Amino acid sequence: MKRPRIGVFKFTSCDGCQLSIMNLEEKFLDLLELFDIAYFRETTDRPLTGHFDISIVEGSISTAWQKNDIVDIRERSRYLITIGACATAGGLQALRNWGSITDYKNYIYPSPVIINVLSTSTPISEHVYVDYELWGCPINEKAFSETLISFLIGKKPGIPIYSLCMECKRMGLPCILVSKSEPCLGPVTRAGCGALCPYFQKPCYGCFGPKEDANIESLLKQFQNMGLTQKECILLLDKMNTYAYRKAKIERS
Amino acid sequence: MTITKIKKDHLRLIFDRLKDSYKLVGPRVENDVIVLTEMDFHDIPAGYKDLHGKGVYRLSGNKDSNTFSFSLGPDSFKRFLSPPVREIFAFKKSKKGISANVSSKEEKPTAFIGMRACDISALKLYDKVFLEGPVRDTGYDSLKRNSLIIAVNCLYPNGNCFCDSLGTGPEVRDGFDLAITEIQDSFLLETGSSKGSEILNGLTIEEVSDKEMDEKNSRTEDCKKTIKRHIKVNDLPWVIYRNPEHPRWTDVASRCLACGNCTQVCPTCFCNSSYDRLELSGISKKSREISGNKVRAWDSCFSKNFARVHGGNFRPSRRARYRHWMTHKLAYWIEQFGSPGCVGCGRCITWCPVGIDITEELEAIRK
Known part of the structure; x- marks a missing residue:
């Protein structure tokens, strides 16, 4: 039987999610047994040719030519899976969606005129149909291999959509929101990271994006009762998943 | 004794x-x-x-x-x-058939x-x-x-x-x-x-x-x-059965995060779900073998997927999920097991990130 062809593509992002794939280490060899990695710039020089059974896309759409490229990739793919906060929610660079692109250019670049970008950074799903989204900044490599296995054997990936709290409680980690009044985004954030921050007594800052049916308004109200200002609350949401959190907040209220 | x-x-x-x-x-x-x-x-x-x-x-x-x-x-x-999280059994599927090991x-x-x-x-x-x-x-x-x-x-x-x-x-x-x-x-x-x-x-x-x-x-x-908190139980389960459309359910749903904390700390919440855990190394294309583990993990009725069945979800809103949880605790349990599913430990009140109080909610539904 032929191995399914995989292509790994990148748009505006830090490459961290692609590195997570390589962090599979010896399991990466198992992956090569089962799949043909036909395009993956981070690891090989193989040129972009033909069609793919699965396209894995990292990064957000933030330039005009990326808008065309993603359509081309979609046309070459049977399934398209986005990986990471950038591809799934627009990434940290989506902060510019709430400001002026000219201002940002002037703050950062010595010669802003040469920067030719769109005024927004948007997730892949706003441009083409996406079959499956993997959240996280970066993604969890176990979730990644689970997704590929699911493709192979034809099942639905067993990736949680419930809150991080469930993961925390399973691990027996005492809740820092309740016991220390830390502004933890856990109750409105997807599980999947293995409760990395709460494990070290640090509040969750939402790498995995909003969970299904996230009641952000109510949690922020509780943060305000704990003494945070409204502005500080919004800043908590304005990280790598700012676009998704703010959207969820508006849609629910 | x-x-x-x-x-x-x-x-x-x-x-x-x-x-x-x-x-x-x-x-x-x-x-x-x-x-x-x-x-x-x-x-x-x-x-x-x-x-x-x-x-x-x-x-x-x-x-x-x-x-x-x-x-x-x-x-x-x-x-x-x-x-x-508990492993129930390991399984292997090959040309010869399926085997499971507890x-x-x-x-x-x-x-x-x-x-x-x-x-x-x-x-x-x-x-x-x-x-x-x-x-x-x-x-x-x-x-x-x-x-x-x-x-x-x-x-x-x-x-x-x-x-x-x-x-x-x-x-x-x-x-x-x-x-x-x-x-x-x-x-x-x-x-x-x-x-x-x-x-x-x-x-x-x-x-x-x-x-x-x-x-x-x-x-x-x-x-x-010195116990300060109380709950009235003499009119259970009917007080809840009579009020499925009480406006308080909508009110509590606006506060509830549906994070599942209450169910995870509750000493009587027993819901589990099981899934197959597979590794890339457990799949062999050549010999057509798949091996992995059946794993059982705590679940919660506050998770949206919990009530998802073929063709739809019978508790899609937070309102429906909170109502279901409380109704199960204080009403269905009585018919299922002969007593309420609440023992009054108060954990769900302490560990709710937004402090929803089951005793207060029941009292509000009575009004």
Whole structure:
């Protein structure tokens, strides 16, 4: 039987999610047994040719030519899976969606005129149909291999959509929101990271994006009762998943 | 049932005795919260006081001269008897067929130290669900069968306790092997089983005077009197069945985060789901083999996927999910298992990030 062809593509992002794939280490060899990695710039020089059974896309759409490229990739793919906060929610660079692109250019670049970008950074799903989204900044490599296995054997990936709290409680980690009044985004954030921050007594800052049916308004109200200002609350949401959190907040209220 | 006493510093001897044949599980302070873990005598958070509010918990040390001065943390026995994530069996599918291997590990049985009356009542409910129902849960059975329960009578309730209203506490009545009541100068010990009396063999145990019995009773009475929270149960389950469209459900849904914390800390919430855990290395295309594990993990009815079936989801809104949870706790349980599914431990109130209070919600629905 032929191995399914995989292509790994990148748009505006830090490459961290692609590195997570390589962090599979010896399991990466198992992956090569089962799949043909036909395009993956981070690891090989193989040129972009033909069609793919699965396209894995990292990064957000933030330039005009990326808008065309993603359509081309979609046309070459049977399934398209986005990986990471950038591809799934627009990434940290989506902060510019709430400001002026000219201002940002002037703050950062010595010669802003040469920067030719769109005024927004948007997730892949706003441009083409996406079959499956993997959240996280970066993604969890176990979730990644689970997704590929699911493709192979034809099942639905067993990736949680419930809150991080469930993961925390399973691990027996005492809740820092309740016991220390830390502004933890856990109750409105997807599980999947293995409760990395709460494990070290640090509040969750939402790498995995909003969970299904996230009641952000109510949690922020509780943060305000704990003494945070409204502005500080919004800043908590304005990280790598700012676009998704703010959207969820508006849609629910 | 006999009642005896030991000197306060002899409690350590009971621990020493149990250590050989049991895994001791009891209260210990971890990151300023009393959790339930493997522990030893010196780990008991003696003198600690825990403050419980709606969605608030604070712990402070050196506040009391009593050993069992503290109340409940977020954990209960269920972490150990129905572990959060458990492998049920390993499977292999090949050309020859499908095979499954139940993985069983021989482990020391667990001795629960300092279990409170509410948790003992919850444990009885767990037995009803996992042992007395149509299907016997062998995993739970094997963990429960040889375990030992050293109960402790509560000295102080915390701000969210309401066991008194449900008749599940604060006094330990049965379901233990050994029950400890702390008084001024000694520990009073009641044995509830032959295993419990065996522990005391060879210890210097003394007779209990009438005065000490009075002290025990007055301490229990004092504890009861200081319980501030109450829940009215006489009109259950009908008060809930009559109000499925009460506006309060919409109100609570606007506050509820549907994060599932209440169900994870609840000592009677028993829902699980199972899934297949596969690794890339477990799949071989050449020999067409797939191997992996069936894993069971705690689930929660607050998760949207929980009520998803083929063709739709019968509890798509938070309103429906909160209503279902509370209705199950306080109404369906009565028909299913003969008593409410709430033991009044107040954990769901303390550990709710936004402080939703089940007693308050029920009262509001009554209006």
